[in-house]
Amino acid sequence: MNPTFTLVLAAIVLGLPTAGFLVNALTFGKLPKAVVAWMGPGVVLGSFVAAVVALVAMMSRPPSDRGITIVFWHWLNASVGSGGGVAAQAGLNANFSVRIDPLSVLMMLVITGIGGLIHVYSVGYMDHDRSFNRFFAYMNLFVTSMLVLVMSNTLVFLIIGWAMVAFASYALIAFWYERKSAVVAGRKAFVTQVIGDVGLVLAAFLIFLNLRGPSGRLLHTVNMQTIFDNVGPGAHFHQGLGPVGGGMVTAIGILLFLGAAAKSAQWPLHTWLPDAMEGPTPVSALIHAATMVTAGVYLVARFHPIYQQAPIAASLVAAIGIGTALMAGFIGCTQYDIKRVIAYSTMSQIGLMIFAVGVGAYSAGMFQLVAHACFKALLFLAAGNVIHAINDEQDIRAMGGLSQRMKWTFACFTVGALALSGIPFFAGFFSKEELLSNGLALGPAVPWLWLVGVTVNVLTSFYIFRVVWVAFKGEPRSEAAAHAHEAPPVMLIPVVVLAGLAAVVGFLNIDFAGFAPVTGFTSFLRPVLGVPSHQPSDLVGGLALLAGVVLSLGGVGIVWAVYGKAVISRELVPRRLPWLYQLSYNRCYWDELYDYTLVRPVAALARGVRTILEPDVVDAAVAGVRDAIATLADDFRTFQTGFLKDYALVFFFFALVGLVVLGLRLT
Amino acid sequence: MSGMFPGFLILSAALFAIGAVGVLVRRNPLVVFMSIELMLNAANLALITYARYTDTMAGQIFALFVIAVAASEVVVGLALITGVYRSGRRLDLDELSEMSE
Amino acid sequence: MTVIFGIAAGLALVGALGVVLSQRTLYSALSLVVNMVSLAVLFLLLDAQFLAAVQIIVYAGAVMVLFVFIIALLSPGAEERVHPLEVRLLLGGLAAVVFTLVIGRLTLNGITVAGNGRLHGGLGPFAPTVVNAHGQVQTLGEQLFTTYLLPFEVTSLLLLVAAVGAVYLSKRRRPLL
Helix, strand or coil, rough: HHHHHHHHHHHHHHHHHHHHHHHHHHHCCCCCCCHHHHHHHHHHHHHHHHHHHHHHHHHHHCCCHHCCCEEEECECCCCCCCCCHHHCCCCEEEEEEEEECHHHHHHHHHHHHHHHHHHHHHHHCCCCCCCCHHHHHHCCCCCCCHHHHHHHHHHHHHHHHHHHHHHHHHHHHEEEEEEEEHHHHHHHHHHHHHHHHHHHHHHHHHHHHCCCCCCCCCCCCCHHHHHHHHHCCCCCCCCEEEEECCCCHHHHHHHHHHHHHHCCCCCCCCCHHHHHCCCCHHHHHHHHHHHHHCCHHHHHHHHHHHHHHHHHHHHHHHHHHHHHHHHHHHHCCCCCCCHHHHHHHCCCCHHHHHHHHHHCCHHHHHHHHHHHHHHHHHHHHHHHHHHCCCCCEEEECCCCCHHCCCCCHHHHHHHHHHHHHCCCCCCCHHHHHHHHHHHHHCCCCCCHHHHHHHHHHHHHHHHHHHHHHHHHCCCCCCHHHHHCCCCCCHHHHHHHHHHHHHHHHHHHHHHCCCCCCCCCHHHHHHHHHHHCCCCHHHHHHHHHHHHHHHHHHHHHHHHHHHHHCCCCCCHHHHHHCHHHHHHCHHHHHHHHHHHHHHHHHHHHHHHHHHHHHHHHHHHHHHHHHHHHHHEEEEHHHCCCCCCHHHHHHHHHHHHHHHHHHHHHHHH | CCCHHHHHHHHHHHHHHHHHHHHHHCHHHHHHHHHHHHHHHHHHHHHHHHHHCCCHHHHHHHHHHHHHHHHHHHHHHHHHHHHHHHHHCCHHHHHHCCHCC | HHHHHHHHHHHHHHHHHHHHHCHHHHHHHHHHHHHHHHHHHHHHHCCCHHHHHHHHHHHHHHHHHHHHHHHHHHHHCCCCCCCCCCCCHHHHHHHHHHHHHHHHHHHHHHHHHCCCCCCCCCCCCCCHHHHHCCCHHHHHHHHHHEEEEEEEEHHHHHHHHHHHHHHHHHCCCCCCC
């Protein structure tokens, strides 16, 4: 690709949201609302246009020429050797360089495209909020940070983006800072993110310290392309990060996944995501559904050369992914807060993606990421319409009967639900079919991991259609629900566009023979992610497809039987299996477990330090030093006569003493 | 010549010591200033002696810098003394003892 | 040569004592001139012709003229009498003698150790024959503008600051203290 042209495009993609943030933040809310309402979404959509141009430019090149590294500026350059070549790559050189290749362009499109739609939607949703400008400043900051994360070509800026994203997320979750629950949720999210950051940073340190080049020399590099090139085959002990499955590469893989798990809300760092729903709904849609939480998937896919060398770490990733998917789906079935149901759904779907990238089906995972970004943003925004229409009520028991009053929203939500459930020909159908068939072909513990994945389908369609039925069907169960009105166009149009995307985006992965250069999603990502080591046979693929669809429809059928026709009593599970119901309703008691094992002991320790250590040891020591100095100072003050000659006399006297001592020692 | 060499250094030390005594004993700031010049000159003598002894230039260069610094010091110092005199005080260091307050 | 050294050293000592012991400030200043000219002679003995010239021009010339000018301007006169038996003077003299002895002992010892009493340690490239063949000023200038360029520039800045400071202090605005 043309370096200058790409440089300009990358600068536009990154620069526009940054400029939007800076202008908005540095005017301290003084900017007129109308300006912000155009500028906030405008910069993101402008960035999207630049990303599309980058995509078109990329597609006009042969697949081998679709990756390029652009250096914006040099920073902390301590590399060995000068000029080009391998020598210049060795050594620390944390320059701000971005990688433009199919994977990063795909992420750029998702972030700016879906992000742009959500920005437009926010103009309507946040219309009455008094912190309108602050909201868009944070949103633009988030888009900037996320773009830094996916575009960076050095570990340093990857980590910077990673941390900035966490900050933007914190700021937006705690956006309504008058609400204590929001502040607490933001803090919880941030602290959890930092645990992940530690993992990522440690992984980066290990890579920096241990990566060796072909000659066996330590490279000490943070350049990600150099890292991937040298991790490579790595079969020799003195190359890359050691032998396949060696301790070093496994440790790095696990530490990287610690970062990914915190960001993507995977067990055991998952508890922050449902609480994060305290933020405004567009935030949930953008950050906690479409983009930030999928950064973990991106990370594993981006670092797949390392995971290919670390089968144990990769299996762990897959197992945790599938376990989280099952657990979150299970919890989602009994929640009553509409946003929390979707949040658990997000966790569950991301678990599937993590499973996919764990078993090596990288492009399948990324495809699920894209499809999920579309339909999950759609679900959140449609839910936002509902919440907005009934005075910020989020409990589905207080809804009902909304399908008549909010026809468009209902239709779009249903499209999202169908796509999420994997009903044929909606987005989720293609992505899950790809994911599960690849999982079946590649899975290390086939078939039981795969069976779990398919089971998730039942749960998925059950919990989402439960929401559809309870919230939209039946009679209104509250005053507000009875008087709900359809959302204004500025909030409806993005939802409709997303519904359209959710309906058709799945077709991206079909290899249209005559549709060059767009030849399907997998081949688009092939220059970066390669091809899976095993392709599912037609029979396996077909079986997976059939099982998935049947189970999804089964879930819908159960909802219909329970909530539609009332053939099965709603009290069946709570009455017959109360422990199961309570386990699900109380979110598997993870929050309580952490509260008792981590939060309370730490709080007790802090109280102990405060009541015993602080006054008796720390304060006493400080006071002692203070008193000693005061006494000494009082004693020494008498020396200060103010006569210049006295000072000179003392000075000369001691100089003489010094000389005499020196003379005695030398002679 | 070789025997003279310690002589230069001892002369330098003696001049320095006399200058130091002047600083300590005299109360007139102008004389104190001259004594300080004396001490600086003594140091210069030592520097140049060692430059000659080691066959290097550093000592001479430093002596040059010392002369420059001494010149600027005299300029500022004399301006200060003029200022003190102008404020109507006696030029006596023992009476200029505001530093104790 | 020894004779010249003896005369110059004696004059330098007499000048120094004159600075400290004179009752009139002007006599102190004139003694200082004697001291400085003697030092210039000693510099010549040490093959530092350029510095000897600078010593005469800057010290004996500019600085001392400034001193004399200020003395004339302020005319402090003989207002201070240094009594030869004053305690401070006696103590100071004693300290000066001790100091000189210690330095002398150290110097003799150091010279014996390092250079066996020879005048040339022969450590550097600038033996007097070399320097004088090349040109005293030229050698010094080369060093000053290459190895010691930064201190040189800093010194020029210092002189500027001193000039500005002197002008500022001499402005008749209000009493200084």
